[in-house]
Amino acid sequence: MLDIHGLTASIGGKAILKGIDLSVPAGEIHAIMGPNGSGKSTLGYVLAGREDHSVTGGTVTFEGRDMLSMEPEARAAAGLFLAFQAPIELPGVNNANFIRTALNAVRRAHGESELDAVQFLKLARAELKRLAMPDDMLKRNVNVGFSGGEKKRNEVLQMTLLRPRFAVLDETDSGLDIDALKIVADGVNALRGPEFSALVITHHQRLLDHLVPNRVHVLAGGRIVRSGGPELAKELEKSGYGAMLAEAA
Amino acid sequence: MPADSETLDTVRSVTQSGYKWGFETDIEMDVAPKGLSADTIRLISERKQEPSWMLEWRLKAYQAWLAMEEPHWARVEHARIDYQDIHYYAAPKKKPGPKSLDEVDPELLRTYEKLGIPLKERAILAGVEGADQDGYVEGSGQIAVDAVFDSVSVATTFRATLSKVGVIFCPISEAIREYPDLVRQYIGSVVPVADNFFAALNSAVFTDGSFVFIPKGVRCPMELSTYFRMNARNTGQFERTLIIAEAGAHVSYLEGCTAPQRDENQLHAAVVELVAMDDATIKYSTVQNWYPGDAEGRGGIYNFVTKRGACLGARSKISWTQVETGSAITWKYPSCVLLGEDSVGEFYSVAVTNNRQQADTGTKMIHIGKGSRSTIIAKGISAGRSNNTYRGLVKVLPSAAGARNFTQCDSLLIGQECGAHTVPYIESRNRSAKIEHEATTSKIAEDQLFYCRQRGLSEEDAVNLIVNGFCKDVLKELPMEFAVEAQKLLAVSLEGSVG
Numbered sequence A: 001m002l003d004i005h006g007l008t009a010s011i012g013g014k015a016i017l018k019g020i021d022l023s024v025p026a027g028e029i030h031a032i033m034g035p036n037g038s039g040k041s042t043l044g045y046v047l048a049g050r051e052d053h054s055v056t057g058g059t060v061t062f063e064g065r066d067m068l069s070m071e072p073e074a075r076a077a078a079g080l081f082l083a084f085q086a087p088i089e090l091p092g093v094n095n096a097n098f099i100r101t102a103l104n105a106v107r108r109a110h111g112e113s114e115l116d117a118v119q120f121l122k123l124a125r126a127e128l129k130r131l132a133m134p135d136d137m138l139k140r141n142v143n144v145g146f147s148g149g150e151k152k153r154n155e156v157l158q159m160t161l162l163r164p165r166f167a168v169l170d171e172t173d174s175g176l177d178i179d180a181l182k183i184v185a186d187g188v189n190a191l192r193g194p195e196f197s198a199l200v201i202t203h204h205q206r207l208l209d210h211l212v213p214n215r216v217h218v219l220a221g222g223r224i225v226r227s228g229g230p231e232l233a234k235e236l237e238k239s240g241y242g243a244m245l246a247e248a249a
Numbered sequence B: 001m002p003a004d005s006e007t008l009d010t011v012r013s014v015t016q017s018g019y020k021w022g023f024e025t026d027i028e029m030d031v032a033p034k035g036l037s038a039d040t041i042r043l044i045s046e047r048k049q050e051p052s053w054m055l056e057w058r059l060k061a062y063q064a065w066l067a068m069e070e071p072h073w074a075r076v077e078h079a080r081i082d083y084q085d086i087h088y089y090a091a092p093k094k095k096p097g098p099k100s101l102d103e104v105d106p107e108l109l110r111t112y113e114k115l116g117i118p119l120k121e122r123a124i125l126a127g128v129e130g131a132d133q134d135g136y137v138e139g140s141g142q143i144a145v146d147a148v149f150d151s152v153s154v155a156t157t158f159r160a161t162l163s164k165v166g167v168i169f170c171p172i173s174e175a176i177r178e179y180p181d182l183v184r185q186y187i188g189s190v191v192p193v194a195d196n197f198f199a200a201l202n203s204a205v206f207t208d209g210s211f212v213f214i215p216k217g218v219r220c221p222m223e224l225s226t227y228f229r230m231n232a233r234n235t236g237q238f239e240r241t242l243i244i245a246e247a248g249a250h251v252s253y254l255e256g257c258t259a260p261q262r263d264e265n266q267l268h269a270a271v272v273e274l275v276a277m278d279d280a281t282i283k284y285s286t287v288q289n290w291y292p293g294d295a296e297g298r299g300g301i302y303n304f305v306t307k308r309g310a311c312l313g314a315r316s317k318i319s320w321t322q323v324e325t326g327s328a329i330t331w332k333y334p335s336c337v338l339l340g341e342d343s344v345g346e347f348y349s350v351a352v353t354n355n356r357q358q359a360d361t362g363t364k365m366i367h368i369g370k371g372s373r374s375t376i377i378a379k380g381i382s383a384g385r386s387n388n389t390y391r392g393l394v395k396v397l398p399s400a401a402g403a404r405n406f407t408q409c410d411s412l413l414i415g416q417e418c419g420a421h422t423v424p425y426i427e428s429r430n431r432s433a434k435i436e437h438e439a440t441t442s443k444i445a446e447d448q449l450f451y452c453r454q455r456g457l458s459e460e461d462a463v464n465l466i467v468n469g470f471c472k473d474v475l476k477e478l479p480m481e482f483a484v485e486a487q488k489l490l491a492v493s494l495e496g497s498v499g
């Protein structure tokens, strides 16, 4: 589904990603772990097409299409979703209106009919209920005055409503209480299927307990230094990155 | 909420068509020679079949104007205006009323069509005989329209329904003839003839406008609306509007403007006077979309307007809501004189400038009555190389014990080359008064745009969404239909401001 080859990227002239090779087949969930500042968020932004992150080399193909040549909104329409590590506030913009506008933009791109406010609210309320989130989540302004955990839940709500084919979750589990953690995992598991893949960036094994990944990759210094099965995460939890990095060097 | 998808459609259609309302109508005109003199004023007064007191009033204003100088304190720049190079009177030639729409000048109908006026209303506006007879269905949410087509109100709709409850809604020229006592009592009572340069000019040469009178205790059964259009080349527009709400009366009035694209700068100097008695409420909403000029600012409208409301009665309320997207230059300060005890003044404004547009706008709240209150919410949006200034005065006189004001001024900048300025003047001469002022300036951040685009929105849609969010507190004050229209205008006027 997603194939990354030799991807290098820099921010403000400083090289951050130094050659990433990664393939996520359809239906699989891969976890990315790694020390602070190793480039995990950068990878997510580059996949989503953030303009101030310049790609200096390599390729990314998404279902056979050259994704790097596409505008961010075209990538979204193709089914890419990024749950932001730090979700952005949009003052005065009603959350329901925002998600509906986004959903309709994606539907339009697929030649599907747009949802009116009533149809959308019905859908959104059902989703809220499933995710055990309060109704007022839709009435509030996008992320404004949301607690850290509420912002993360709002990312999950958007994801489940937009139904992407490929989701990148950037530390969506950070700052969540135990119950919310399970909700996030449920959100991803609900989308899980042969047509859905995800890249889950996390620092914690506990999310991976609920969301058993097919593969775990360790990103350090802008490179993937190790890949393995779910047991790799457990190993890291016990011994940290130090030993592994020394070994990789 | 449903306006957003429409907003997007509008953006798309306008991207392809340029200024959507940039059309010009060619109708037989009755035009006075260029230039301003006592004779021009006599000609206007004579064409309007005015009583002699009106002519005298005009001539007095003219004398005052001759002694005044064009003001230059606003943060706007423009080429010198040659007041002798303007036609002060232009009227479509009067013919006997057409029998059906087929007999109506097709140009006029096309103009109405482009303005989006429904067919039935078009017939009434065009003066088709009998078109206004079977008309209005109570509670159907209809809007009465008084179209100012150039300088003469071609027709007025829904008069019958309104007159049933005693509401007068007619061209002011007609009111001067039919209700001289009312007009004489109130005209110039809120904006005196010599109030300022442009008001004096207007008083001397105004050709038409609307007159509204809501009798005691009456809640006007529909929104009253005027479409202003400037049409004849080089015809300055000098509208005069007078709205009187007697004790306990309520009225909501909307002024909407579009104008044809043209090369010369056009001067517009309107005067609006509002009078509210005890417990009366006047809500005056404006969606202003005059031609702003091309990307270099050539050919736009100069909009120099004096709008003022007098809250004469106890607990009276005057609320100004404006969405200003058009004109090359806007110079406009809708104000409230809060004389009545516990009277309320409100000003909600969105002013958008793009390309080379200049706007210097704001309000004045003059607190005289005990316990009078005012609220000011001003949102300025600047894009391109435009300049946007908020200028506001809150004045509390010694008599206004317990007066309160809250002011919120927010500026949003799009791009690097535009300017936003906030100039608040506060004068309080009563210690018990409470005045609060908050101001913010922000930019649409790259990460906000990226967040929206990651969700599938185009950059332009993202800007619209963010701008609409920024203006929400003002837009929600507009009547529903006009809120939708205003959202479209915001999208249209910011089109091309990013990327």
Ligand SMILES: Nc1ncnc2c1ncn2[C@@H]1O[C@H](COP(=O)(O)OP(=O)(O)OP(=O)(O)O)[C@@H](O)[C@H]1O
Residues within 6 Å of the ligand: A011, A012, A016, A034, A035, A036, A037, A038, A039, A040, A041, A042, A043, A085
């Ligand atoms: N806008 C920026 N300007 C300059 N440097 C940046 C910018 N954004 C990120 N960086 C740098 O890029 C490197 C990678 O950052 P990134 O956010 O991708 O790390 P991360 O792996 O997600 O870390 P964390 O686990 O703390 O979230 C860091 O050294 C960071 O300082």
Ligand SMILES: [Mg+2]
Residues within 6 Å of the ligand: A040, A041, A042, A085, A170, A171
């Ligand atoms: Mg990160």
